[in-house]
Amino acid sequence: MHTHKSNSEPQVIPQEAFDWYDEYAHGDITRREFLSRLSTLTVLGFSMSVLSAALLPNYALAEQVSFNDADIKAEYVTFPSPAGYGEGRGYLVIPKSVTTSAPVVLVVHENRGLNPYIEDVARRLAKAGFIAFAPDILYSLGGYPGNDDEGRALQSSMDKAKIEQDFMAAARFLKTYPLSNGKLGVVGFCFGGYVTNMLAASLPEVVDAAAPFYGTPPAKDIRMNIRAPLLVHLAELDKRVNATWPEYEADLKAGKKQYSMHMYSGVNHGFHNDSTERYDEAAAELAWSRTIEFFDLHLKA
Structure with missing residues (x-):
């Protein structure tokens, strides 16, 4: 451990x-x-x-890329979400090397809003050459409140259908962003892993590659819509999410979907989150390197 x-x-x-x-x-x-x-x-x-x-969580531990890093430019931007909460806001990070266009990646937070760990994930993607955008689903309620307990309570009070519409709006916003090369990846963690799966199934014409970390499947009736390749990361000790995988995999196989699944041995749900003791450095770095390779393959071509 x-x-x-x-x-x-x-x-x-x-x-x-x-x-x-x-x-x-x-x-x-x-x-x-x-x-x-x-x-x-x-x-x-x-x-x-x-x-x-x-x-x-101790978010001081989660900063791998400084918000002052000279290679990136980060800002908060809003986007329209008429079918969701009206307007959304997120953390947009652009590599300074991008002058014409670059692939874009939507980063979907856990069930507690846009915390510092997820912002750092967006910066890591920008350091790897992607334009990254991490929406804060709590924006309509004033944004991430600064701690996970309150964030979790706020998010659980929200309308799940509207939350999903906000993330769909964010995906469309990012896909058509002026510096986008038109190729959109999605990566998400926990609840964000579910949203990653859901977006691949709900917006097959928008999502070009999806990498859910320990996320549950999308609704059964939309799984056949998935067109994007999936890179599925699961934690061996995560009984709750792993119980949903066999049925999801059977549907992916039946639909001849392109997917790969990696099961990380001896680690817990949340193993990529370096702000808690569930973090496993070796598994997290392996999963992340696979994710970057996956996005390089499907979004940069």
Whole structure:
């Protein structure tokens, strides 16, 4: 298990703590219940401060590309979303090397709004030569509130159909952005993995390549619409999402869809997110390098 902090006697956090965090992060249990369960591990010698520090995000750890990086230009821009919440806003990052056109990639956040980790993912894509755009679905409610707990509560209060329309509007906006070469990729994490799958199925004429990270499938009745190649990343310990894969894969095979799936052994849902202890550096870097190669292949040609 990758750890950010080195202690003189590093302790391995029990797997059930990660499972409880997954339940909490997806709204299946309350924060109070999550902390109550964590407290049962104190008999094993863990302190609550160590456990909660390890499991709850620390976004100082997630900055791999500085927002001041000389190779990129980043700004917040709005886009129209008449079928969604009226107007959306997102974080647009353009490589300074782009003068005429470049491939574009939509980055879809988790179930808590546009947090610093997702903004950093957009910057990483720009460093790799893509114009990246990461919408904040919480824009109509004032934007990401600065912490994940409030962000999760805000997002869960929203209309899922309108959320999906906002992301569809963002995809269309980015595909036709003046510097776009007309090739759109989508990458998303957790809830954003679901949205990535959903966009590939809902907007087959818009999405050219899709890379969902531990995301659930799109609605069954639209799966046959998928035209874009899919690069599916799954975590071996992610029982919730993995349970949905066999049926999804059967439909992809039946429809002769182009897809590849990578199962990362011994890692948890959220393993790419470097702000929590679920992060696994080796798996995250392998999955990311595969994603960049995939987008290079399908969007830059």
